[in-house]
Amino acid sequence: MIQEPIVFIDGEAGTTGLGIRERLMSLPVRIHSVDPTRRKDPEARAEAMAASDLVVLCLPDEASREAVGMIDRIAAGGGRAPKILDASTAFRTAPGWVYGFPELTADQPEAIMQAERVSNPGCYPTGAVALLRPLVDAGIVPADMAISINAVSGYTGGGRTMIEAQERDGGPPFLLYGLNLSHKHVPEIREHARLTRRPLFVPSVGHFPRGMIVSVPLHLDQLSRRVTGADLRGILEERYVASAFVSVCEAEPVLTADALAGSDRMELRVHEDAHHHHVVLTARLDNLGKGASGAAIQNIALMLGVSPGKAPL
């Protein structure tokens, strides 16, 4: 009998870890857990890593870097190092890591399959890169164009600390943050959308648990060629036509941010005022779905060569 691959989730009790654990039930894998009382014990975690085929890191950035160091030491000691999928921000632009957005290009699924180390995309970059990269690749959005990105997330995006604060206090209904304009996702968006000019990114949080809209306003008369909203939509449709997770939808006058809560899919739209040559591109997703745990399951399936056997949530 063929043995099921073994997966260890470091940070299994956190928001992203729990979402991945739940979704792993749909894959033919065995989950290796450590005793909850030892979940932060380096010795117990190193043992679990050495016994696994794939380690999923659902930790804060610094703890992720330490965990990768532990796996490096397993390899240096002559052990068989497991593959790594990292959910943190630590390695999303790091050399030697493959970016875990399978829809990025036609070659990306194969690159993820072959990789030893994959970084799971950030929730906001998932929407921004999905909208911008095909248009940059097509030469329609110039790589050095001044791009602004606005986004709103559900409060689970801030992990346990923000969830507890929002649920204890009733939370502020809406707040802009990252107003020092150096949010940790900017380098990731810039690199994977292939922009040469740093985009301006303004995130926000609303008092709802799950959901996200990322929006990118464009003045069509500033693009490289004369194009219409229908042209932009055509390029996005061509890129995502085969994807079970990403779809291009009809524009709507109103979008609610939490409509895809509980789903691992993402919806893209092109909203146009043709008379004024204005377009707003939007991506709607669940920050914990395609923005985190749902994307992780896509990557785990590719990295282990297993199939979910059912359609995405």
Ligand SMILES: NC(=O)C1=CN([C@@H]2O[C@H](COP(=O)(O)OP(=O)(O)OC[C@H]3O[C@@H](n4cnc5c(N)ncnc54)[C@H](OP(=O)(O)O)[C@@H]3O)[C@@H](O)[C@H]2O)C=CC1
């Ligand atoms: N929430 C989201 O929407 C998304 C989050 N991510 C990324 O996933 C990672 C985890 O985020 P999230 O799940 O939201 O955060 P949480 O705070 O909900 O979970 C993090 C977990 O890691 C545990 N932990 C912290 N330090 C260590 C350590 N040294 N050893 C073992 N366990 C440790 C925490 O335990 P304790 O609580 O006891 O400290 C907690 O269980 C982050 O890097 C984040 O950027 C990715 C995509 C989206």
Ligand SMILES: CC(=O)N[C@@H](CCC(=O)OP(=O)(O)O)C(=O)O
């Ligand atoms: C609402 C909120 O606080 N969101 C987080 C982003 C989510 C996250 O930390 O995880 P990823 O990097 O994997 O997306 C933030 O802005 O720092």
